[in-house]
Amino acid sequence: MGRLFIEPIEVGAGQTRREAEGAAWRAIVRREIPGAEIGYNEVGAPIVTNMKGVHIGVAHCRGWVAVAISEEPCAVDIETTDRNFDNVVERIATPGEMEIPPILLWLGKETLYKYSGRKGLDFKRDLHLSYSEECLLYGSICDETPVRIDLSDDGQDFLASYILEVGTPIIKDE
Numbered sequence: 001m002g003r004l005f006i007e008p009i010e011v012g013a014g015q016t017r018r019e020a021e022g023a024a025w026r027a028i029v030r031r032e033i034p035g036a037e038i039g040y041n042e043v044g045a046p047i048v049t050n051m052k053g054v055h056i057g058v059a060h061c062r063g064w065v066a067v068a069i070s071e072e073p074c075a076v077d078i079e080t081t082d083r084n085f086d087n088v089v090e091r092i093a094t095p096g097e098m099e100i101p102p103i104l105l106w107l108g109k110e111t112l113y114k115y116s117g118r119k120g121l122d123f124k125r126d127l128h129l130s131y132s133e134e135c136l137l138y139g140s141i142c143d144e145t146p147v148r149i150d151l152s153d154d155g156q157d158f159l160a161s162y163i164l165e166v167g168t169p170i171i172k173d174e
Contacts, residue, residue, distance in 0.1 A: 001070075001071075001164075002068060002069065002070035002071070002072070002074055002164025003032070003068070003069045003070070003164075004066065004067070004068050004076065004152065004160070004162050004164065005028050005032065005066065005067045005068075005069070006064060006065070006066045006078065006152065006154065006158070006160055007024065007028065007064070007065055008063060008064060008065075009021055009024045009060065009063055009064060009065050010024075017062075021060040021065060024060070024065040025046075025058045025060065025065045025067050026038060028065065028067045029046075029048070029056055029058075029067060029069070032067075032069055033048060033051070033054060033056075033069065035050070035051075036048045036050065036051060036054070037049045037050040041117070043117060043118065043119050045057075045058075045114065045117065046058050053071050054069070054071070055068075055069070055070050055071070055072060055073050055074050056068065056069055056070075056074070057070075057074045057075040057076040057114060057115075057162070057163075058076065059076045059077045059078045059110075059114075059160070060078065061078050061079050061080050061083075061158060062080050063080065063157070063158075064078050064080070064156075064158045065078075066078040066160050066162070068162050068163075068164060070164050072164070073115060073117065074115070074162070074163055074164050075111045075112070075114035075115035075162065075163045076111065076114070076160060076161070076162040076163075077106075077107050077110040077111045077114065077160065077161050077162075078107075078158055078159070078160040078161075079103060079106065079107060079158065079159060079160075080157055080158050081103065081153070081157055081158060081159055082157065083103070084102075085102035085103050085105065085106045086102050088102070088105075088106060089102050089105060091123070091124065092105065092106070092109055092123035092124050092127075093105055093124065094124060094128065096128075096130075097128070097129050097130075097131075099131070100129060100131045100137075101131075103159055104129075104131065104137060104151070104159075104161070105129065107149075107151075107159060107160070107161035108129045108131075108137050108139050108149050108161055109123045109127045109129065109139075110161075111139070111149055111161045111162060111163055112127045112129075112139040112140075112141055112147075112149070112163075113127060115141070115147070115163045116141045118141075121141070121142075126141060126142050127139065127140075127141060128140050128143070129149075130146070136148070137149040137150075137151065137161065147163055148163070149161050149162070149163055150162050150163070150164070
């Protein structure tokens with residue numbers, strides 16, 4: 001079953017924010033998957049190199065890190081709720097997506113991009129979202145079968161979107 005971990009990032013003395021972000025997600029992966037060796041795939045995404053059937057997705061933003069772990073391909077993105085995404089809407093939204101709140105538009109498209117595992121996708125042409133009043137977000141990559149994109153805010157100053165096991169009940173660890 002897929003799991004999602006969202007934790008605050010602590011920047012240590014003499015450590016840059018980027019170093020703290022990398023240390024934070026690696027610590028989660030090593031804690032949750034003992035013995036995991038971390039590498040990067042051909043598109044630059046982190047992977048577990050020494051265990052078949054173990055997939056990870058990683059994201060970070062100011063103050064937070066998110067890690068998705070699953071037996072199937074997965075993806076996650078996280079952003080602080082005070083970040084303004086209005087300036088990207090025209091670049092990434094199709095006419096049918098203009099009513100999606102900007103932060104959800106960005107999170108959904110970024111999560112789909114990561115989930116695709118492909119380089120060179122255009123956020124407007126290749127990644128499509130639909131959003132319902134029940135706060136359900138669905139996306140498709142190059143008009144393939146839509147997948148559900150789940151959301152988590154936990155009442156904090158972030159919003160995360162994630163895809164774990166498609167078609168399987170989702171369990172989110174607190």
